[in-house]
Amino acid sequence: MVRGVLRDVLGISAERAAALDADSGLFGTLLEFDSIAVAGVLTELEDRLGILIEDDEVDADMMGSFGALVRYAAAKVAT
Numbered sequence: 001m002v003r004g005v006l007r008d009v010l011g012i013s014a015e016r017a018a019a020l021d022a023d024s025g026l027f028g029t030l031l032e033f034d035s036i037a038v039a040g041v042l043t044e045l046e047d048r049l050g051i052l053i054e055d056d057e058v059d060a061d062m063m064g065s066f067g068a069l070v071r072y073a074a075a076k077v078a079t
Contacts, residue, residue, distance in 0.1 A: 001048060002070045006033075009040045022067030027060065038063060051076040 007017035010032040026033050033041075042053050053076065062072045 002045070002066070002073050005041055005044045005048060006066075009044050010037055020066040022065065022070070024066040025064065026066060026069060027063040033063075041069075045073055049073060049077050 003017050003020060006012065006020070006026075007014060010030065012030075012032060027038060038058075042058065045051065046053055051073070057072075062068055
């Protein structure tokens with residue numbers, strides 16, 4: 001799910017999205033993943049997963065890697 005959100009919001013190819021692993025950097029690493037894209041990714045995650053992401057939950061660690069974002073999203077869905 002997170003991979004699809006990144007592909008759709010960032011406009012990256014399916015191949016680039018598929019190549020993301022837990023250690024792949026996001027914010028500050030992927031050129032497409034800028035501060036404006038962060039808002040789009042978060043909104044799309046909320047919509048697709050039916051979750052609410054509070055502003056105070058968003059930090060550099062959460063957006064730092066693909067694995068961190070996946071873990072965050074999974075934890076939100078589980079609650």
